[in-house]
Amino acid sequence: MDLGLKNRVARAVRGIVAVAVAAQIISFQGCIGPTFEDDSLDQVMERGKITLLTRDSLHTHYIYRTQHTGFEYDLASAFADHLGVELEVRSVKEEKLFSLLRSGQGDFAAAGIRVTPVRKKLVDFSEPYAQSQMYLVAHKDNRLILSVDDIKGKTVYVRKGSAEEYCLRRLRDGGIHFKIETRRKTVDNLLSMVENKQIELTVTSDRTADLYRRYHPAIQTLFPIGDSMPVAWAVAPGQASLREAINRFLEQAEDNGAMHAVNTRYFGNGTYREYLDLRRFHNRIKSRLPRYQDMIKDVAREKNLDWRLIAAMMYQESHYDPEAVSRTGVKGLMQITRTTALEMGIENRLDPRQSIEAGADYLNKLIGMFPDVPEPERTRLALASYNVGYGHVRDAMALARDLDMNPMVWPTLEKTLPLLRQKKYYSKAKHGYCRGYEPIHYVNNVMAYYDILRRKAVVLRS
Known part of the structure; x- marks a missing residue:
């Protein structure tokens, strides 16, 4: 057989074998069903609705005055709007x-979920x-635990099945001998137990620690x-198109500042207040606020405002002292100026x-x-205008x-208000020089106090 004929026969045989193998593959695929095509995002778009699975806590999602709120809810709501x-x-x-996510009873889960190796096998x-x-x-009175070695023989309480438990078990596996007690409690419950000295130790994340120190x-x-x-x-395994849509949204939210704004809204105000100041506030809302609470509620109802916001402002302004007078002459519970008193039609600024x-x-x-x-x-x-003036x-x-x-977002003004102290900026501003840091402290303090007061009315359903 000449070489050319031999090559043609070899190519023909290889072609027949390739066709046969392909036929077998197709036949085999027919036995096990068609290859999986992910249409998770298409289903969401077709329904016109996306279902969020979350858990109720003060740093994820909760109900306040019949409205959904919380970091994860606000971010998820922005994602739905994005779609x-x-x-x-x-x-x-x-x-x-x-x-529930794996069984199709939700499209995605957002609940401050820490990614662990165990969880990566599930979703x-x-x-x-x-x-x-x-x-x-630990409690602030605890001066005995200075390093990891000091927890030997101690008991640490954490939520059952949580990332906190996972971290503790890894620590113990590394040779530090202590006891782990799991409880079906919220982070808030466990921190309250530490504050009340019912338990000695628990674990929480830096992401929530500053927030919860407002309350404890x-x-x-x-x-x-x-x-x-x-x-x-998280999404169910194999839902690549929905996962990619989430990734695109999160990247966009990071780039356009939306992520920073939501973070600041829920965690930024926790720029940690000094221990004694927070303790004083918690004491004042028990000892002084009740004298004015009904009055505040009546006024708030008339003005369609949240009474807790007024109460938070009042503490920042006067510490609930009706006879407070500042060095600039503003007076009373809400520190009213003469000009504002005339504009709002009141005669006695010291009258509560x-x-x-x-x-x-x-x-x-x-x-x-x-x-x-x-x-x-x-x-x-x-609130910033109440403190420093609308024009500024x-x-x-x-x-x-x-x-x-x-x-349009507060984190931006936290950067630009202080610039109005510099001549290169205030010389071009319509209203001139501004004590730019004062309204930042004012707003963040009021919102922190407001958050503490709101906590008492939060509905945690899960």
Whole structure:
């Protein structure tokens, strides 16, 4: 056989074999069913609705005055808007999150979920949007535990099945001998037990520690436990298209500042208040606030405001002292100026009722002067105006535009208000020099106090 014929025969044989192998593969695939095609995102878009699985806690999702709120809810709501679909919220117990997700009873889970090797076997995770470091937590009176070695022989209480438990078990496997007690409790419950000295030790993340110290000022974080862990959203295994849509959204939220704004809204105000100041606030809301609480509620109802916001402002202004007078001559519970008193139509700034009414009316007026700013940022801008003046806040917004920053969010104004102390900026501002740091401290303090007061009315369903 000549060489050319031999090559042609060889090619023909290889072709026949290839066809036969392909036929067998197709036949085999027919036996096991068609290859999987992910249509998870298409299903969401077709339904016009996406279902969030979450758990109720003060740092994820909760109900306040019949409204959904919380870090994870706000971020998930922005994701639904990004897709152009309705958001449905299912609040469930933490231990059921992954089983419900895998069984199709939710589209994605967002609940401050730390990514662990065990969990990666159960679900698919998005790219992380935060890092979380666990810390050992004790009462402030505890001066005996200075390092990891000092927990030998101790008992540490954590939530059952939590990432905190995972970190502790890894620590113990490394040779540190202590006891782990698991409880079906919330982070808030366990921290309250530490504060009340019912238990000695628990663990929580740095992401939530500052937030919860507002409510439990007698606790302290001691030292980190283990390595930091990524925090991410989760989808059922194989739902690649929905996972990719989440990743695109999270990347966009990081780039356009939306992630920073939501973080600041829920965690940024926790710029940790000094222990004695927080203790004093908690004492004052028990000893002084009750004298004015009914009055505040009446006024708030008339003015369509949340009475807890007025109460938070009142503490920041006067510490609930009706005879308070500042060095600049502002007076009363709400520290009303002469000009504001005349504008709001009150005669006696030291009269509690008149002071509360004038303060509420003025706050309402300021809120109405920012119709271009969506809530909740509008209220923060109004609070800044209450403290330093509407004109200065508008100057800070104009400066933000000049610097190509988003003027509609508080984190931006936290950067531009202090710039109005510098001549190169205030010389061009309509209202001139501004004590830019004062409104930042004022707004963040008021929002921290407001958050503490709101906590008492929060509904945790799961």
